[in-house]
Amino acid sequence: MCHNSTEINRQLRKRGYRVTPQRQLILDAVCQLGKHVTPEAVYDQVHRIAPTLSRATVYRVLHFLTEQRILTMVHMADGRLAFEMAGPEPHHHLVCRSCDSLLELPHSVLRSFRQAMKSQYDFETDVSHVSFFGHCTDCHDSAGA
Amino acid sequence: MCHNSTEINRQLRKRGYRVTPQRQLILDAVCQLGKHVTPEAVYDQVHRIAPTLSRATVYRVLHFLTEQRILTMVHMADGRLAFEMAGPEPHHHLVCRSCDSLLELPHSVLRSFRQAMKSQYDFETDVSHVSFFGHCTDCHDSAGA
DNA sequence: ATGGATGCAAAAGTTTTGCAAAGAA
DNA sequence: TTCTTTGCAAAACTTTTGCATCCAT
Numbered sequence: 001m002c003h004n005s006t007e008i009n010r011q012l013r014k015r016g017y018r019v020t021p022q023r024q025l026i027l028d029a030v031c032q033l034g035k036h037v038t039p040e041a042v043y044d045q046v047h048r049i050a051p052t053l054s055r056a057t058v059y060r061v062l063h064f065l066t067e068q069r070i071l072t073m074v075h076m077a078d079g080r081l082a083f084e085m086a087g088p089e090p091h092h093h094l095v096c097r098s099c100d101s102l103l104e105l106p107h108s109v110l111r112s113f114r115q116a117m118k119s120q121y122d123f124e125t126d127v128s129h130v131s132f133f134g135h136c137t138d139c140h141d142s143a144g145a
Numbered sequence: 146m147c148h149n150s151t152e153i154n155r156q157l158r159k160r161g162y163r164v165t166p167q168r169q170l171i172l173d174a175v176c177q178l179g180k181h182v183t184p185e186a187v188y189d190q191v192h193r194i195a196p197t198l199s200r201a202t203v204y205r206v207l208h209f210l211t212e213q214r215i216l217t218m219v220h221m222a223d224g225r226l227a228f229e230m231a232g233p234e235p236h237h238h239l240v241c242r243s244c245d246s247l248l249e250l251p252h253s254v255l256r257s258f259r260q261a262m263k264s265q266y267d268f269e270t271d272v273s274h275v276s277f278f279g280h281c282t283d284c285h286d287s288a289g290a
Numbered sequence: 291a292t293g294g295a296t297g298c299a300a301a302a303g304t305t306t307t308g309c310a311a312a313g314a315a
Numbered sequence: 316t317t318c319t320t321t322g323c324a325a326a327a328c329t330t331t332t333g334c335a336t337c338c339a340t
Binding site for chain 1: 224261262268278
């Protein structure tokens with residue numbers, strides 16, 4: 001279990017919602033599958049365990065958990081929709097185009113960039129999650145850059 | 146006309162392709178509509194002038210012009226697909242969430258960020274076009290940040 | 291006539307919605 | 316009972332594809 005289900009369940013109940021087996025399965029799936037989990041991947045995973053669990057429920061629960069700030073939603077640079085556990089810390093990712101590996105970056109890596117945008121353009125950059133693409137150390141010399 | 150159609154037409158013909166009225170209309174539409182133009186916006190625009198021009202053609206031509214490096218394709222942070230004229234300079238955008246205005250940033254604004262990723266993570270960041278979202282100078286004090 | 295480009299319609303993929311039924315409070 | 320949540324099916328939306336036709340060379 002990669003999330004504190006007791007605490008999450010308590011929060012949800014406190015807000016008047018129910019913690020159904022479907023919601024638990026979907027949350028577990030997002031957790032297990034890691035970062036940038038697509039709705040289809042969640043569906044595949046939970047459908048094996050609970051074949052009657054429908055795509056509609058997957059989408060509804062993913063959006064519900066996002067509203068409840070238990071998940072965060074990301075649109076990736078290739079247009080795919082994805083979710084991941086909402087950590088307490090906002091952060092960013094480096095995504096390898098070759099092997100799909102993820103590196104997590106602290107929010108602070110963009111601090112000076114944001115300050116520059118603020119001072120140069122008076123633009124308040126809102127970067128709660130940005131993914132940058134490229135090639136990781138294992139891939140950028142073997143594969144073509 | 147916001148693009149050099151004579152030059153573009155010459156290039157396309159030289160590569161063995163045809164410059165059809167549909168292709169010209171679609172190119173003009175992307176040009177006129179500005180940055181981050183969605184396929185649907187292009188379709189609306191050209192469909193007024195040429196009602197038989199189909200969505201299939203819009204999509205085919207947008208992808209064709211992207212392959213020919215006359216347009217570039219962007220997946221925006223809200224998941225929408227968009228196109229814009231491929232300038233000679235790679236660049237980035239600041240997109241205002243309130244008024245949808247766009248500021249164009251030179252490619253160089255991310256130089257130190259990319260160097261940091263390279264030295265800290267040995268990750269080759271490939272940033273041909275990144276859009277950052279937030280609130281522009283007109284919107285960030287009136288609207289809530 | 292040859293090969294590229296288009297229009298139409300259908301298909302495919304993804305996400306949302308209506309509604310009745312099931313289930314917890 | 317009451318209100319939430321689910322499953323199913325259908326709808327909506329976006330994008331792609333097959334195929335006949337059209338058009339430029």
